[in-house]
Amino acid sequence: MDYRIMTKKETDLIIDIRDYCFRHAYEGETLEDFRNWIEISTTIGAFNKERLVGQLMILPLQINLHGQIYDMGGIGFVATYPEYRNSGVMKQLIIHSLKEMKNRGQTISILGPFSVAFYRYFGWEVFFDRLNYNLPIEKIHVDKKNLNGIIRFDYSYMDNNILMVKEVYEKYALKTNGMMQRDEKWWKRLKMRQPKAMFAVVLNEEGEAEGYIRYLIQDMDFILLDFIALNIDAEQKLWQYIYVHQSNVSTVRGSAAAHESFGSTWENPQFEKKVIQDKMVRIVDVEKFLSAYPFNALEKTLYLKVTDHFAPWNQGVYKIENQKTTKIAEKEQDACLQMDITSLSSFLVGYHDINWYHYQNKAVATKEVLAGWAKAVPAEKPQFYGHF
Known part of the structure; x- marks a missing residue:
């Protein structure tokens, strides 16, 4: 089996295996969008002689972690033809992807797993609890607001309004741990994936945008694709805007971070959440x-002593002093926090504090060492809504 980076001339092979292995074939603007991302991304292919039998795509993205922007490899469109499954092809694609991301300076990777257990074995770990909700529109409870400051538009009539949307998202993403940074390529992707999406933007008295929603209305559902508010006033105005659709909408569907206790302050917070x-x-x-x-x-x-079986360059002991990190030969065990790459990854992005990992036997250290790490690592829960 030969593993290598695929070329633009092999785009149709990438599309063919994606269409075969996933539930439906891409068409129209969705297919055009996928072709664009094939050009931008790095696709590693597994070949049996001249035949493509498996692939893995690395999307070049960025993420905010505790205020620091990192280059990120978004893993997507992972596929293997059925006759080559359970033969080690996927394992080798993942190992090659780790090497490729390291070479490209992508220090962190995020993916949407078909199996948590499978990717956990290779060093990835769950790091965000997303709350999906189905909210009967009559249960929305906010103080009634004057909606004169709301601007509504869609992709057919944007003018400069889309610039306000992008500015609001950037402000929110820069202050929110775990949020993916959206460049022009990603905004283009969103348009091609949901060309019928509509926008509502909240303006303050000075005419500055303080929040927006990107949404679809399908049958009797109000589907929130984005809900971004920079303050509580903007948030309440957006909910009021949604509520006034009650004559033609029965249910609001969307997502929030589980740790934010979505809806708990409303008069009747008992509705379907998952x-x-x-x-x-x-x-x-x-x-x-x-x-x-x-x-x-x-x-x-x-x-810090790290164990990483699939990226051996990570194995070893690290010394962190005065905001400087160096890899050292060794250190006595009692001075080190010992973690494998799986748990370390979710810990440093803020999923749980160090005491949780220690309780779960996922972190080995003395009480003194644990206390030092508890003070050193920012206590900000991550949010991540990007979909590959």
């Missing part, structure tokens, strides 16, 4: 990741 854990994270290059990591003020030197 926690989904469908995104996983992995540090690709520990030394580079730690070197950029925004630790809190360090009171003492920290030592």
Whole structure:
């Protein structure tokens, strides 16, 4: 079996295997969008002689982690033809992808797993609890607001309004741990994936945008694709805007971060909610990741011992001192926090604090070492809504 980066001339092979292995074939603007991302991304193919039998695509993206922007490899469109499954092809594609991401400076990777257990074995871990909700529109409860400050538009009539949407998203993404940064390519992707989406933007008295929603109305459902508010006033105005659709909408469908206790402040917060854990994270290059990591003020030197069976360059001991990280030969065990790459990845992005990992036997350290790491790592829960 030969594993290599695929060329633009092999685009049709990439499309064929995607269409065969997933539920439906891409057509129209969705297919055009996929072709665009094939050009931008790195696709690793597994070949049996001249025949493509498996593939894995790495999308070049960025993510905000505790205020630090990292280059990220978004893993998607992972596929193997059925006759080559359970033969080690997928394992080799993943190993090659880790090497490729490291070479490209993508220090962290995120994917949506078909199986959490499968990708956990290779070092990825769940890191965000997303709350999906089906909200009867009559249960929306906010103080009635004057909606004169709302601007509504769609892709056929955008003018400069889309610039306000992008500015609001960027402000929110830069202050929210775990949010994916959206460049022009990603905004183009959203348009091609949901060309019938509509927007509503909230303006303050000075005419500045403070929030927006991107949404679809299908049958009797109001489907929220984005809900971004920079303050509570903008949030309430957006909910009021949604509520006034009650004559032609019965249910509002959307997502929120589970840790934000969505709807709990309303008069009747009992409606259908479901926690989904469908995104996983992995540090690709520990030394580079730690070197950029925004630790809190360090009171003492920290030592970290990492185990990583599929990215051997990460294995070893790291010394973190004065915001500088260096890899060292060894250190006495009692001075180190010991974690495998799986748990370390979700810990450093903020999924749980260090005491949770220690309780779960996923972190080995003395009480003194645990206390040092508890102070050093920012306590911000991540949010991630990107879909590959």
